[in-house]
Amino acid sequence: MKKSVYSICGMCTVRCPIKVDVEDGIVNWIEGSPEDPGMAGRLCAKGSAGIAMLYDYERPKQPLIREGKRGEGRWREATWDEALNYIADKLKAVIDKHGARAVTLSDRGGPFRDLHRSFLKALGSPNYFNHDCTCARNTQHAALSLFGGGRKTFNYDYKQSKHLVLYGRNVLESMRVKNANIIMDLLERGGKITYIDVRAAGTAMKATRFWMIRPGTDYALNLGIIHTVLRDKLYDAKFVDKWVDGLKELENFITPYTPEWAARETGIPANEIKEFAHEVSEDKPAVIFHPGWLTARYKDSFYASRTAYILNALMGSFEAPGGLFFQKGPGDAGAKGLNTLMDTIPSPEEKRVDGLGWKHKHFQNGPGLLQFLYPALLSEDPYPVKAYIVFRHDPLLSLPDPEAQKKAFDKLDLLVAIDANYSETAWYADVLLPSATYLEKGSIVCTGKGLKPSFRLRDKAIEPLTGAKADWWIFKSLAEKMGIGKYFDFKDIEDFWKWQLKGTGVSVADLRKKGSVALIDKAIWWDRMKDLKFKTPSGKIEFVSSKLEDNGFPSFKPYEKPAKPKKGSYRLAYGRSPVHTHGRTQNNPYLHEIMPENTLWINADEAARMGIKNNDLVQVTSSDGSHSGTIHAYVTDWIHSEVVFMVHGFGRKIPWQTRGYNRGLADYRFEIGLLDDYDPVGGGIALLNCMVKVKKAS
Numbered sequence: 001m002k003k004s005v006y007s008i009c010g011m012c013t014v015r016c017p018i019k020v021d022v023e024d025g026i027v028n029w030i031e032g033s034p035e036d037p038g039m040a041g042r043l044c045a046k047g048s049a050g051i052a053m054l055y056d057y058e059r060p061k062q063p064l065i066r067e068g069k070r071g072e073g074r075w076r077e078a079t080w081d082e083a084l085n086y087i088a089d090k091l092k093a094v095i096d097k098h099g100a101r102a103v104t105l106s107d108r109g110g111p112f113r114d115l116h117r118s119f120l121k122a123l124g125s126p127n128y129f130n131h132d133c134t135c136a137r138n139t140q141h142a143a144l145s146l147f148g149g150g151r152k153t154f155n156y157d158y159k160q161s162k163h164l165v166l167y168g169r170n171v172l173e174s175m176r177v178k179n180a181n182i183i184m185d186l187l188e189r190g191g192k193i194t195y196i197d198v199r200a201a202g203t204a205m206k207a208t209r210f211w212m213i214r215p216g217t218d219y220a221l222n223l224g225i226i227h228t229v230l231r232d233k234l235y236d237a238k239f240v241d242k243w244v245d246g247l248k249e250l251e252n253f254i255t256p257y258t259p260e261w262a263a264r265e266t267g268i269p270a271n272e273i274k275e276f277a278h279e280v281s282e283d284k285p286a287v288i289f290h291p292g293w294l295t296a297r298y299k300d301s302f303y304a305s306r307t308a309y310i311l312n313a314l315m316g317s318f319e320a321p322g323g324l325f326f327q328k329g330p331g332d333a334g335a336k337g338l339n340t341l342m343d344t345i346p347s348p349e350e351k352r353v354d355g356l357g358w359k360h361k362h363f364q365n366g367p368g369l370l371q372f373l374y375p376a377l378l379s380e381d382p383y384p385v386k387a388y389i390v391f392r393h394d395p396l397l398s399l400p401d402p403e404a405q406k407k408a409f410d411k412l413d414l415l416v417a418i419d420a421n422y423s424e425t426a427w428y429a430d431v432l433l434p435s436a437t438y439l440e441k442g443s444i445v446c447t448g449k450g451l452k453p454s455f456r457l458r459d460k461a462i463e464p465l466t467g468a469k470a471d472w473w474i475f476k477s478l479a480e481k482m483g484i485g486k487y488f489d490f491k492d493i494e495d496f497w498k499w500q501l502k503g504t505g506v507s508v509a510d511l512r513k514k515g516s517v518a519l520i521d522k523a524i525w526w527d528r529m530k531d532l533k534f535k536t537p538s539g540k541i542e543f544v545s546s547k548l549e550d551n552g553f554p555s556f557k558p559y560e561k562p563a564k565p566k567k568g569s570y571r572l573a574y575g576r577s578p579v580h581t582h583g584r585t586q587n588n589p590y591l592h593e594i595m596p597e598n599t600l601w602i603n604a605d606e607a608a609r610m611g612i613k614n615n616d617l618v619q620v621t622s623s624d625g626s627h628s629g630t631i632h633a634y635v636t637d638w639i640h641s642e643v644v645f646m647v648h649g650f651g652r653k654i655p656w657q658t659r660g661y662n663r664g665l666a667d668y669r670f671e672i673g674l675l676d677d678y679d680p681v682g683g684g685i686a687l688l689n690c691m692v693k694v695k696k697a698s
Helices: 050-054 079-100 113-122 137-147 177-188 202-206 219-232 237-243 245-256 259-266 269-283 303-316 368-379 402-409 425-427 471-483 492-501 506-516 547-549 589-594 604-609
Strands: 001-007 018-022 028-031 062-066 075-077 103-107 128-130 152-155 163-167 192-197 209-212 287-289 324-326 386-393 414-420 431-434 446-448 455-458 516-518 571-574 600-603 617-622 628-636 643-647 691-697
Touching: 001 506, 028 050, 050 589, 062 079, 079 103, 079 386, 079 414, 079 431, 079 471, 103 113, 113 128, 113 471, 128 368, 128 547, 137 303, 137 547, 152 219, 163 259, 163 269, 163 303, 192 202, 192 269, 219 259, 219 269, 219 303, 237 303, 259 269, 287 303, 402 425, 414 425, 431 628, 492 506, 506 516, 600 604, 600 617
Parallel strands: 103 128, 103 386, 163 192, 163 287, 192 209, 386 414, 414 431, 571 643, 600 628
Antiparallel strands: 001 018, 018 028, 062 075, 062 431, 152 324, 446 455, 455 516, 571 691, 600 643, 617 628, 617 691
16 A cells, blocks of 8 residues: 655754655655655755664664663663653652752754643743753844844745855755755855855855854954944945934944954955955845854854844845745734644743743743753752753753763753664663654644744654654653643544644644645735834844843943964864764664764864874864874865864764764764853853864874
8 A cells, every 4th residue: 555645854953844655554765845846856865864764773662771870771671651650750759859840851942842841841840941052042142132032033035135144054064955955046046155164064165255264253254244334334224224223332332343353353354354245235135144053152152143133134134035034923824823732731930940030031041051950950059950851852962071961960860861863861861762753653733934834744654663652642641640641631643733723724634735734825025114023122123232231241242352272272163964963863874874974174284284194093182181082084275274173973872873883073072161161141052162182193
């Protein structure tokens, strides 16, 4: 029997629409959804390797309960009932002694969070976290300070853009298939890309301009550009007069930050900065200064992102074709939104353990800042946290200094990992619950915001092949054992879908036809001179932020020169490969074959000075000397002399993943002490503040 199922890919966080072909219960083909013109059957390497993940015999197949010491790798297989009872008993003991606030949960974020966040909320704990302290918190807080809404308030009209400016946003290797196709079309019709990075990533190869910037000086570059834009009156005066508060204050602040000054800081010639400013101005408002995605880099990345947004405002790019547009939801299309379980559960009254909302009032408290959990675990201040559920998340791999993290985890009475892979954190957990792959489960219906808002469905292609279970089943079952099952009053995921869709006029059958249902036929654009909806006190873009100033932070921070590595040391940068998803796919049979390990990019002049040739083994050592390893060198002119680089996620230490085990090096193991090194205004961990020593291996 043959069938095709429209669904959503789960091989990375892009979540492309897909069509899955199944015959006699076997998945034999996955392609980008032909119903989506931006996909038209196309898929990236990771998406194509979904079949390999599904049929991989080295993925978790049944619940495991730890028998030896944490991280020792001694487990016993358990039934689902036994494992869930074990977890429930431990959680009840923790709650009885310390209260529900002693339970915390983290995930990777995304649109499928309603059920597991509801589980934590129903327990009575406020301590939900996601991964964003290592990703986009700086950008999020920068957006909030200017617009009153977060970074997802806006999206980017690449299709009509005339000039796209990217600060390390490696769009062509991050592999948003639809966006990559649109951006290539942008170039073909004469649009421009300016790519700014410490190395020539894949996007630099296609860019019309590449600036190899000195690490840690993005903010300096933006100040030099803004100086030119204001001095030469290159901004959209009509838009700025209407929508901007604080232009005079910006003009006063920017006076000393000339292009000549910026050139000395960044290594980018002053004449190029001035030419660029004039060139971009000619293309306004169809201009995008991308504020960054993964901006957990330096301790001033908040201000780098904030000034990128300010440049968009000066160009008048908001709600302009080819610029940034407000994300429209069902209400903007005259439709009812989805019902959410979170709305049916009372909010916990306890304050957050990380201090957000009461101690650190300038930070948004929704997803927390996970780095603040670790000192709280160790000190039990403001209160003890004794149970931690990690769902689809791997903090030991994504946050710095895993050995320091483990010391904090050892204060826990219970550490649970729920994952479709053996993550580094799962290997250190007390219980591992195997989550079904995205091909074996349905997820909650999600809303696709944009110019044409929609509802989207991830549907199950086949029944689970092993003892793994869908995450909706795991959290519903655990809720019932914890006595909070009344909040999870549905029999299966399809029953839950029907409840989500109640009152929307959209049915499950409608969603299954193509995988999504658009809520409006025509793109929604607001009048950019009348109808923009900024959520600030003034209703405008606030260059001078009362929220920042009230919390003791300047709206315009004086620039501070980044530290230069000592002789023989380099700043360790990390990034993406188009082949792998962060640290999740290194053991995938297909993707491992394409890229089995990472290499160390090193500047050719620096390599020659050390007698290192391409493919030589080099030794990398942490700044404190506590961690060291060898890796093959990739010698190139296309990386800054102060930096070395490796693709993130390698150097795995889980022996049951035989393909990825001990292949390459792990950047996060060299980030000793960086758990406490974060942007004080944006909250993102300064992951690129890691210095390492490099020499030719003996």
